[in-house]
Amino acid sequence: MLWPFWSLQCNILAPDMIGAVVMWWPWLKDSFPHQAVRKFNSLPALPPLPSLPSSVMLVGDSGVGKTCLLVRFKDGAFLAGSFISTVGIDFRNKVLNIDGVKVKLQIWDTAGQERFRSVTHAYYRDAHALLLLYDVTNKSSFENIQAWLTEIHEYAQKDVVVMLLGNKADATQQRVVKREDGEKLAKEFGVPFMESSARSGLNVELAFVAIARELKHRSMKNPDEPKFQLHEYVSRETKSAGCCKS
Ligand SMILES: Nc1nc2c(ncn2[C@@H]2O[C@H](COP(=O)(O)OP(=O)(O)OP(=O)(O)O)[C@@H](O)[C@H]2O)c(=O)[nH]1
Numbered sequence: 667m668l669w670p671f672w673s674l675q676c677n678i679l680a681p682d683m684i685g686a687v688v689m690w691w692p693w694l695k696d697s698f699p700h701q702a703v704r705k706f707n708s709l710p711a712l713p714p715l716p717s718l719p720s721s722v723m724l725v726g727d728s729g730v731g732k733t734c735l736l737v738r739f740k741d742g743a744f745l746a747g748s749f750i751s752t753v754g755i756d757f758r759n760k761v762l763n764i765d766g767v768k769v770k771l772q773i774w775d776t777a778g779q780e781r782f783r784s785v786t787h788a789y790y791r792d793a794h795a796l797l798l799l800y801d802v803t804n805k806s807s808f809e810n811i812q813a814w815l816t817e818i819h820e821y822a823q824k825d826v827v828v829m830l831l832g833n834k835a836d837a838t839q840q841r842v843v844k845r846e847d848g849e850k851l852a853k854e855f856g857v858p859f860m861e862s863s864a865r866s867g868l869n870v871e872l873a874f875v876a877i878a879r880e881l882k883h884r885s886m887k888n889p890d891e892p893k894f895q896l897h898e899y900v901s902r903e904t905k906s907a908g909c910c911k912s
Pocket residue numbers: 726727728729730731732733734735745746747748749750751752753776777778779833834835836837862863864865866
């Protein structure tokens with residue numbers, strides 16, 4: 667008994683419904699994205715990016731350019747003028763965003779002078795990474811690298827990340843250490859290597875980014891992520907930048 671009544675209602679309502687949808691379609695269509703945005707906005711705020719604190723130490727003979735390298739990285743400037751040797755130890759912080767992860771670098775600028783060596787020794791243990799510098803215009807700073815590595819093995823953690831930097835690559839006239847010699851030494855000790863210049867900025871950012879990537883990879887330990895190869899990354903990036911010719 668209800669059937670005729672229901673079919674009658676459908677016949678009356680259906681054309682009205684279709685008409686209504688057609689009439690209101692522009693409004694309905696436009697309102698969907700707004701709804702979506704409103705829903706999205708009402709979601710709770712995303713948690714802040716994870717942050718990894720990492721301690722990096724700059725080591726090497728006095729005058730190789732440790733302080734200048736740090737100032738170039740932190741402030742993007744070169745400390746020209748008279749050389750003021752670091753007394754004891756100093757530090758600066760810089761946060762890098764590595765693939766969505768904040769890597770908070772605490773960078774320790776050590777004094778290269780012999781008389782401060784005991785101060786430096788006390789800080790090795792807490793370092794996650796070491797940037798070991800020599801000066802391409804100073805042969806003895808290069809010859810002392812082996813002694814620095816011995817000291818690092820004695821005082822630093824076993825798994826500390828070490829990278830060798832031949833600094834002052836801009837000083838072509840005064841150069842006494844060839845890039846190939848730096849590469850050879852680094853290969854011998856199994857550490858990544860690049861030449862840098864605090865004056866021109868060559869490879870300064872890259873050196874710290876490479877270290878940050880390695881430290882991030884070590885602490886995240888994401889099994890889905892392919893293993894980060896610091897040596898390969900450094901040689902690929904330095905080659906692609908065409909950086910090391912001088
Ligand atoms: N041409 C050139 N000069 C540089 C470069 N980096 C540093 N210098 C100069 O080298 C001198 C020593 O630089 P610093 O950064 O103070 O050396 P350091 O290694 O911190 O020395 P200590 O604090 O005594 O251990 C300064 O006169 C700088 O101007 C560079 O990349 N190129």
